Amino acid sequence: MSDTAPPKDLFDQDWRRIVRLGAITGLSLIFVALIGMLVQLDTRLIIRRYLSLGYLTIIWIPVVAGYLVSKEVVLEGVTPNRKGPSDVLAGALTGLVGGAGLSLLVVLIDNFDIRDPLINWSPQLLDQLTFAKGIGFGVVIWLVIGAGLGLFGSLSHVVPPLASRAVNTALFTIVSVSILETAITDLLQGFGLSFVTDVVYAKRGALTLTSALVLGAVVMAITVAASGRGRELRVRYDALDAPRRKTANLGLWAAGVMVLLVLPLFLGKIMNELLANVGLFVLLALGLNIVVGLAGILDLGYVAFFAVGGYTTAVLTSPNSPWISPQLPFVVVIFVVIIAAAFVGLAVGAPVIRMRGDYLAIVTLGFGEIVRLLFLSDWLSPYFGGAQGITNIPPVDLGFAEVKGSDPRSVFYLVLFFCAIAIYVSWRLQSSRLGRAWMAIREDEKVAEAMGINTVTAKLAAFVVGAILASFSGAVFAAKVGSIFPSSFLILVSIIILVVVIVGGMGNIIGVIVGAVVLIGVLGGPKQPGLLQELGTYKLLIYGALLVFMMLKRPEGLIPSARRSHELHQEEFLQDAWLRGEVDHDAEAGEGDAAT
Amino acid sequence: MSPVLSIHDLTITFGGLDALSKLNFHVDEGEIVGVIGPNGAGKTTFFNAITNLVPPTSGDIRFAGESIVGLDPYHVTELGVARTFQNVRLFPNMTILENVMVAQHCRTHQHAFGALLQTKAFRREEREIRERAIEVLSFFGTRLIGYRLDQPAFVLSYANRRRLEIARAMATQPRVLLLDEPVAGMNPKESAELTALIGRLRSEWGFTIVMIEHDMGVVRDVSDRVVVLDHGETIAQGSFDEVSNDPHVIEAYLGRPVEGAS
Numbered sequence: 126m127s128d129t130a131p132p133k134d135l136f137d138q139d140w141r142r143i144v145r146l147g148a149i150t151g152l153s154l155i156f157v158a159l160i161g162m163l164v165q166l167d168t169r170l171i172i173r174r175y176l177s178l179g180y181l182t183i184i185w186i187p188v189v190a191g192y193l194v195s196k197e198v199v200l201e202g203v204t205p206n207r208k209g210p211s212d213v214l215a216g217a218l219t220g221l222v223g224g225a226g227l228s229l230l231v232v233l234i235d236n237f238d239i240r241d242p243l244i245n246w247s248p249q250l251l252d253q254l255t256f257a258k259g260i261g262f263g264v265v266i267w268l269v270i271g272a273g274l275g276l277f278g279s280l281s282h283v284v285p286p287l288a289s290r291a292v293n294t295a296l297f298t299i300v301s302v303s304i305l306e307t308a309i310t311d312l313l314q315g316f317g318l319s320f321v322t323d324v325v326y327a328k329r330g331a332l333t334l335t336s337a338l339v340l341g342a343v344v345m346a347i348t349v350a351a352s353g354r355g356r357e358l359r360v361r362y363d364a365l366d367a368p369r370r371k372t373a374n375l376g377l378w379a380a381g382v383m384v385l386l387v388l389p390l391f392l393g394k395i396m397n398e399l400l401a402n403v404g405l406f407v408l409l410a411l412g413l414n415i416v417v418g419l420a421g422i423l424d425l426g427y428v429a430f431f432a433v434g435g436y437t438t439a440v441l442t443s444p445n446s447p448w449i450s451p452q453l454p455f456v457v458v459i460f461v462v463i464i465a466a467a468f469v470g471l472a473v474g475a476p477v478i479r480m481r482g483d484y485l486a487i488v489t490l491g492f493g494e495i496v497r498l499l500f501l502s503d504w505l506s507p508y509f510g511g512a513q514g515i516t517n518i519p520p521v522d523l524g525f526a527e528v529k530g531s532d533p534r535s536v537f538y539l540v541l542f543f544c545a546i547a548i549y550v551s552w553r554l555q556s557s558r559l560g561r562a563w564m565a566i567r568e569d570e571k572v573a574e575a576m577g578i579n580t581v582t583a584k585l586a587a588f589v590v591g592a593i594l595a596s597f598s599g600a601v602f603a604a605k606v607g608s609i610f611p612s613s614f615l616i617l618v619s620i621i622i623l624v625v626v627i628v629g630g631m632g633n634i635i636g637v638i639v640g641a642v643v644l645i646g647v648l649g650g651p652k653q654p655g656l657l658q659e660l661g662t663y664k665l666l667i668y669g670a671l672l673v674f675m676m677l678k679r680p681e682g683l684i685p686s687a688r689r690s691h692e693l694h695q696e697e698f699l700q701d702a703w704l705r706g707e708v709d710h711d712a713e714a715g716e717g718d719a720a721t
Numbered sequence: 722m723s724p725v726l727s728i729h730d731l732t733i734t735f736g737g738l739d740a741l742s743k744l745n746f747h748v749d750e751g752e753i754v755g756v757i758g759p760n761g762a763g764k765t766t767f768f769n770a771i772t773n774l775v776p777p778t779s780g781d782i783r784f785a786g787e788s789i790v791g792l793d794p795y796h797v798t799e800l801g802v803a804r805t806f807q808n809v810r811l812f813p814n815m816t817i818l819e820n821v822m823v824a825q826h827c828r829t830h831q832h833a834f835g836a837l838l839q840t841k842a843f844r845r846e847e848r849e850i851r852e853r854a855i856e857v858l859s860f861f862g863t864r865l866i867g868y869r870l871d872q873p874a875f876v877l878s879y880a881n882r883r884r885l886e887i888a889r890a891m892a893t894q895p896r897v898l899l900l901d902e903p904v905a906g907m908n909p910k911e912s913a914e915l916t917a918l919i920g921r922l923r924s925e926w927g928f929t930i931v932m933i934e935h936d937m938g939v940v941r942d943v944s945d946r947v948v949v950l951d952h953g954e955t956i957a958q959g960s961f962d963e964v965s966n967d968p969h970v971i972e973a974y975l976g977r978p979v980e981g982a983s
Binding site: 549550553554557558559560561562564565568569571572573574575576577578579580586590688691692695698699702 | 772774793794795798799803804806810811812813814815819822823824826827828829831832833835836837839843846847850872873875876889890893
């Protein structure tokens with residue numbers, strides 16, 4: 126911190142930047158208010174009586190803007206100004222301009238009525254924006270709130286880093302604990318600790334103000350006390366030699382597996398249901414990761430294989446199947462499913478395999494829809510039931526246990542079993558002859574072929590492996606739901622799985638799993654509710670916004686594979702190599718003949 | 722001795738333009754042939770035709786007596802023809818070791834099941850692939866081994882990328898190695914070193930080599946025979962000295978003297 130210039134004068138501001146960011150903030154606020162998030166999400170409370178999810182969707186925006194306005198990229202050789210009161214003022218002003226957006230909205234709603242196109246242009250919104258205290262109050266309060274939040278955001282530049290981290294962690298924890306209420310209540314109940322729930326949460330849901338404050342204080346204390354410990358652990362882990370690290374990894378994996386095996390026993394129906402849904406999407410995402418992440422084939426019709434798994438199971442097990450109904454046991458069916466999926470994988474793969482990039486994506490998109498429409502069609506309805514689908518799919522009888530939809534815990538264990546298979550397959554194939562061939566094809570298909578790789582068979586293999594993993598998911602899905610309709614296999618499923626893979630971290634097994642747990646678990650799948658089920662229709666908006674954000678700011682995903690982050694950050698990698706003295710000069714061949 | 726690679730009346734037409742016209746060419750086992758010619762003479766198209774990246778319009782290409790026209794590129798590589806590219810085309814985000822390991826694809830056989838069950842045969846083959854990759858990389862001294870093995874290929878300097886590309890081609894275990902401007906962009910010292918290596922590629926590894934090169938010093942030093950292309954045709958061939966004094970060649974490079982000029 127030694128080489129910084131003294132802080133700027135209080136009024137030496139970059140006005141243009143403040144106005145621009147303020148305007149963006151104001152527009153974002155108006156947008157969020159007018160799409161109805163403020164009103165509709167007001168029912169879900171974060172802190173009882175003080176903060177609802179609806180207001181939360183609004184107040185974070187000025188905070189972030191206030192932080193961004195005084196954030197600057199410090200270039201090598203430039204002495205940055207020390208952060209001071211002028212930066213705080215900039216944050217407050219940005220927030221003020223943003224808040225003015227909402228004040229303007231208040232005035233406009235009061236004076237004009239354009240509820241016809243904008244259904245959320247409602248008295249209810251006005252009520253919420255003015256806190257039912259009149260227009261004047263509404264106008265002023267949003268200016269104050271905006272400025273206050275902007276100021277709060279910019280404070281993180283001036284307070285010590287540890288303090289700002291403690292506050293951030295505390296806020297994040299409070300919001301998470303509130304969002305995870307269902308899960309936590311359920312878990313505590315499983316352990317027989319219901320009384321804790323009564324202390325933390327209010328009677329009708331959400332945190333009480335006291336518990337939020339206590340929680341925040343505790344978390345801040347822990348953050349301060351534990352500061353630096355994480356890095357210390359990391360350093361110690363990095364210092365381990367290879368066999369020791371292997372043991373450590375094994376230990377971590379074993380602990381993770383144990384938790385996954387034991388946890389469901391303490392969870393109730395709703396949470397197990399959620400876990401089972403997440404598991405189904407983890408399975409799909411792992412399969413798509415092989416196709417997109419490893420082989421680089423952008424398959425937008427991946428849901429087709431999910432459908433094939435589901436329908437094969439339905440036809441072979443349900444007594445209501447309109448065509449043949451052999452009512453085979455699930456254990457036998459799963460082998461037929463593998464064969465059917467492999468066959469469909471080949472059938473879809475063969476015609477599209479010679480296409481590249483965008484063309485392939487468009488064609489697979491079409492194939493995905495074709496498969497769904499075939500199941501829906503009158504032509505095939507004598508076989509697959511058309512729009513009526515196939516109902517009455519029996520539970521899975523494993524001999525020692527029965528897996529049925531009404532017992533989501535059993536479904537979760539079955540999904541877990543298939544996920545384990547998928548993880549193993551991805552892991553082993555990654556570092557095999559076939560996996561290397563996939564990577565080479567992803568890098569440069571023409572050269573891969575010139576280097577002796579039969580790209581057609583390698584790409585078909587990727588399609589088939591991906592198809593089989595998706596069909597497992599379909600089979601379990603059919604057994605879980607007990608009936609199957611073409612409407613379960615919308616194109617949206619393909620898109621969401623792709624978003625999960627991209628947001629989680631393409632090409633990385635752990636990343637993909639984390640992506641599925643976060644996105645499907647919190648936001649919910651295309652039809653499955655997540656922890657924030659109030660989000661409802663806004664789910665897709667958030668998916669889209671998240672995707673755009675990730676592509677711009679962190680294209681390697683939440684948990685990237687080392688390879689992919691190298692790829693996207695070549696410059697940084699080269700710099701690091703330079704610092705380690707591992708840079709590769711052409712002159713190196715000269716071996717010190719500087720005379721030339 | 723019958724030629725290992727022979728080309729008869731090869732013509733390649735790109736929309737009315739003859740990139741190659743009625744080209745005849747052969748290379749004997751163990752020979753090093755230099756292919757030279759001005760820019761646009763069709764040298765790279767000639768390589769692309771042999772490796773079947775570009776389909777010939779007419780004519781025949783025979784490798785070890787068998788026609789290879791119409792085979793897939795990977796099949797040609799499997800038969801024993803490997804190449805490098807003029808504008809280096811590595812797999813930049815794979816590690817240096819992986820770049821060479823993946824090139825052994827057509828010489829190895831383990832499928833997905835071996836990897837999934839971790840069979841003995843799979844593990845033995847993986848070990849062999851790895852060892853052979855390191856053996857090939859060691860041919861270039863210590864430049865591409867050690868900590869470099871696990872670095873992504875894009876960190877390499879230009880000269881080392883060229884070396885890695887040659888290593889990758891070597892790993893496919895070819896009989897004929899096609900080098901497209903192997904010393905382009907190297908400094909004199911590096912190209913002298915690589916010239917020596919090209920000689921060793923034949924003497925130690927037993928490759929037959931066809932090399933496109935603009936650096937006449939290199940061509941002179943390593944080639945047994947030089948073939949000169951211009952406008953898709955062979956205009957001269959023979960030893961370097963014969964070719965370099967051939968009036969057609971001088972004309973192709975320098976242009977025809979203006980009639981009547983003093």
